Amino acid sequence: MILHGYWRSSASYRTRIALQVKGIDYEYAPVHLVKDGGEQKTAAYRQLNPAGLVPTLVDGDFRLNQSLAIIEYLESVQPEPALIPKDPKQAAIVRMLALDMAADLQPITNLRVLQYLTGTLEVSDSERLDWIHHWVKVTFAAFEQRLHAYAGRCCVGDTVSLADICLVPQVYNAQRFGVDLSSFPKVLAINDHLQGLPAFVAARPEAQPDADS
Ligand SMILES: N[C@@H](CCC(=O)N[C@@H](CS)C(=O)NCC(=O)O)C(=O)O
Structure with missing residues (x-):
């Protein structure tokens, strides 16, 4: 998996914690949110997320935005340790x-x-x-x-x-x-x-x- 994110982005931070808790190996691809007006706004990044926001998770040919959706996806593909209780x-x-x-x-x-x-x-x-x-x-x-x-x-x-x-x-x-x-x-x-x-x-x-x- 590849995580496109920024070190100080709280939404990226959420997904990093989830990946770490679940022990999933991933590659980190930094997207600088400030330099040159913000790499998140470039045409290249908007291919990954038309909203121009980080994070984006890439898993093979599957691309996903929205940190909570990403975390729910991780929960589905690797249920343990669970981040959402069963009850x-x-x-x-x-x-x-x-x-x-x-x-x-x-x-x-x-x-x-x-x-x-x-x-x-x-x-x-x-x-x-x-x-x-x-x-x-x-x-x-x-x-x-x-x-x-x-x-x-x-x-x-x-x-x-x-x-x-x-x-x-x-x-x-x-x-x-x-x-x-x-x-x-x-x-x-x-x-x-x-x-x-x-x-x-x-x-x-x-x-x-x-x-x-
Ligand atoms: N609801 C989205 C929020 C994403 C978001 O707001 N990302 C911020 C960083 S925490 C961002 O990319 N900001 C860039 C900008 O505002 O231009 C999620 O949870 O993924």
Whole structure:
């Protein structure tokens, strides 16, 4: 398999964690999101993803975009270790938590949204930062409440799931933008636990070949 991604992309980070948890060997093909206006916007990359977003997974002649679809595909082709519980209610809870991060938070703090704010709407850099801090705090406040109901060492009990895979990259992003997460102790404790696991260590942005580029 080939994963087209970017070291600091949270959606790419999710898929890297899933590949690592499942122990699937893959080749990493960096797509620089900033250099020369962004390689994701080139005609060559749009052949892989017309939306001009990373990640893309290539498995033989099969191409797939959308990190959650990619992770569900990996789950189907290699079911163990499972990232989505078999129990219907537990599975739905895992997906709910994953979507809090992947559907409600990440899209509104994505690069192209931030670029539109500052470029087209001429929002200042400090207002852009306020935007990020605001939406991270709103989303994490609700997420922290949910964790009280479901969490153990991981988001749902003590087993790594899709919810954890979606949480860690958003914590990384929040910290990168200097958001104070001290009001979310469960989020921080779970993030600390996960960051110590080998699959999460290997998937870290700084461990990627394109880090710091
Ligand atoms: N829902 C998509 C989101 C993909 C996405 O937003 N990727 C970002 C990086 S995390 C991207 O490629 N941004 C490039 C841009 O905004 O131009 C997924 O989960 O794969």
